[in-house]
Amino acid sequence: MKTNFYPVILAGGRGTRFWPLSRKHRAKQLLALDHPKHSMIQQTVTRLLPLADRSNFWVITNANLRDAIRKQLPRLDARQIIPEPAGRNTAPAIGLAAFILLRSDPNAVLGLFPADHVVKDEPRFRQALQQAIRIATEGDHIVVMGVHPTRPETGYGYIEAGAKDPKGRLQVRRFTEKPDIVHAQKFVAAGNFFWNSGMFVWSAGTLAGALREHLPKTAEILEKIAATWGTRKFEATLQRLYPKCENISVDYALAEPRSSKGEGRSGLFCIPAKYGWNDLGSWTALHEHKSAQQNRSDVVESGSLLLINASGNYVHAPGKFVALVGVKDMVVVETDDALLVTTRDQSQDVGKVVKYLDEKKRHKLT
Secondary structure (H helix, E strand, O other), rough: OOOOEEEEEEEOOOOOOOOOOOEEOEHHHHOOOOOOOOOOHHHHHHHHHHHHHHHHEEEEEHHHHHHHHHHHOOOOOOHHHHOOOOOOHHHHHHHHHHHHHHHHHOEEEEEEEEEOOOOOOOOHHHHHHEEEEHHHHHOOOOEEEEEOOOOOOOOOOOEEEEOOOOOOOOEEEEOOOOOOHHHHHHHHOOOOEEEEEEEEEEEHHHHHHHHHHHHHHHHHHHHHHOOOOOOOOOOHHHHHHHOOOOOHHHHHHHHHHHHOOOOOOOOOOEEEEEEEEEOOOOOHHHHHHHHHHOOOEEEEEEEEEEEEEOOOOEEEEEEEEEEOOOOOOOEEEEOOOEEEEEHHHHHHHHHHHHHHHHHOHHHHHH
């Protein structure tokens, strides 16, 4: 299975909701948020290595992060760490890899993986992924990795599963973008809805065909760029043409229109699994993840700590003495040049701070 499987890791985001730790040149995926030594992207690569040769890995990032990623992943071929000239979301990013690989390996199977997710049960995750790879090789199929919902979450998209086909493969009925709380509660109660993890598996041929069908202008651009791969023209062609691609996600560009063909005709399948998945989308999510690991309500990264009538707080102040007195559900993050103070309920809005700093041209802080 290793021979033709190519993990494509998307690592171009800024992680603005993890400011002030996450910056343009040191984004979330480069931080060791849930591990004492290894960054999110390093853990992602390690998780996938049992299923793919190191030479098969591709990373799509941006110019600000390319050098840092090369330092963190020194054993990956530097040519396969590609910086986007402009952010164009997930469809063009994975599409570029597909058209490049299709030229060298017609049997290539690609997996799309965000660089900054957490998977607790890695053996179970790999078992699910192996099943997805098999389905992808069996025809013109798109496979999405689903996650059993543990709560009515409004921050994730949902996959509605239909019936199993004659081979026992779970078919997708439709994709639903982030719902309101009422619909999220109904989805969880129904029992056949799964969180959309953002991880997809498909053959390079299937992905290229889907792009030509649903995103023809962008597909044409990507094919022109891929035709120069391995030549001196590649960098210049990428810089000139890639920004002309449509800015659109895989979900909107391919999964949703494909699902409109109907269950059983779309070739869409879901692999649901329970493997402790978390996208760590905010300081609150990190607090929940770490508090469960540590079995305590306060998560404090500091030199020493005093708690007096305090609970549910997240504090990042390495090397400092921290005293929490009579406070609840706070988020405090200190760096050399910035201090964030918010609540767990409001931590989703931290990205607004980065937007403000960008508008004020306070670039040293972003």
